[in-house]
């Protein structure tokens with residue numbers, strides 16, 4: 154369990170404090186760069202905007218709540234810009250582009266953070282991934298919810314990059330950072346089908362975009378966080394213990410972890426990186442085999458929370474088995490013997506096809 158000083162503790166106060174340069178890195182080339190952050194007022198967006206401003210970037214904060222974007226932009230000081238826009242609405246995204254270019258100039262960087270998991274039937278406002286542990290069986294996803302989550306995460310990203318990337322291509326430079334989620338890869342009861350599908354779509358969209366704009370000197374990468382502790386997303390109790398066990402590094406993420414990844418991908422330090430999805434996930438998505446401590450015996454049949462155990466076939470020691478120290482001599486399967494021996498049969502040849 155982390156102590157209260159740990160960055161991954163479930164103390165929302167510690168999670169939202171201003172990140173230090175030692176936590177997020179220092180990128181002098183970001184000074185004077187124009188960076189648009191959609192979802193800039195959120196639990197991840199606001200710390201990112203503050204970190205960008207402290208690196209000298211000219212930040213445009215975009216969100217749907219006028220008061221929130223104004224307050225944050227005022228806190229960042231000049232030059233910073235508050236833009237009120239719903240990124241699911243094409244006309245509002247076009248207006249966002251016009252407002253940005255008129256006030257700060259064309260963007261050098263665009264960060265698409267606007268989005269969220271689900272599903273508050275009461276307000277219709279998306280929450281953060283682990284606030285509402287519902288499954289489709291407990292509370293079926295309605296088409297409206299499906300559309301809303303797809304729109305806020307995938308359509309919003311699509312419309313934003315569609316509006317902003319031409320400005321980058323014209324100048325032959327620029328970087329896009331989209332934001333997916335570990336939910337795109339790891340099904341969980343705390344996530345939902347539309348959120349998982351939307352974030353998987355964000356990853357695919359980013360890769361396609363990267364392919365299309367690379368010849369023009371524009372880069373596009375995706376940051377994919379697992380559970381990040383924010384003021385509105387602070388798991389506790391049994392849920393926290395369960396989540397900690399799912400993250401091999403033994404803590405949950407902080408906004409500074411996401412900020413560090415985004416700053417790196419926006420900066421010249423990543424100038425030869427495009428089309429990647431950078432997991433900010435404490436090892437949760439890395440399929441890390443867990444070895445026993447020295448002197449600690451581990452039952453071979455004990456399931457690992459970090460790995461899907463697959464049964465070995467035909468006498469092969471599985472990779473997982475070998476990692477557990479299974480040194481059983483390699484034994485060829487009967488099919489293998491047939492294919493490579495003289496007793497090759499029609500059935501075995503069919504296997505080759």
Ligand SMILES: NC(=O)c1ccc[n+]([C@@H]2O[C@H](COP(=O)([O-])OP(=O)(O)OC[C@H]3O[C@@H](n4cnc5c(N)ncnc54)[C@H](OP(=O)(O)O)[C@@H]3O)[C@@H](O)[C@H]2O)c1
Nearest residue numbers: 192194195196197217218239240266267268269334380381
């Ligand atoms: N926190 C996590 O554990 C976590 C993990 C994985 C991925 N993520 C992703 O990271 C991003 C930010 O998450 P967060 O924790 O910062 O969530 P958050 O605190 O709920 O913030 C979401 C932000 O997105 C904005 N937004 C939502 N829909 C929008 C729309 N249609 N148009 C414009 N702005 C919109 C919200 O603005 P309003 O003020 O107008 O609502 C808010 O600023 C999301 O895409 C989320 O899916 C978060």
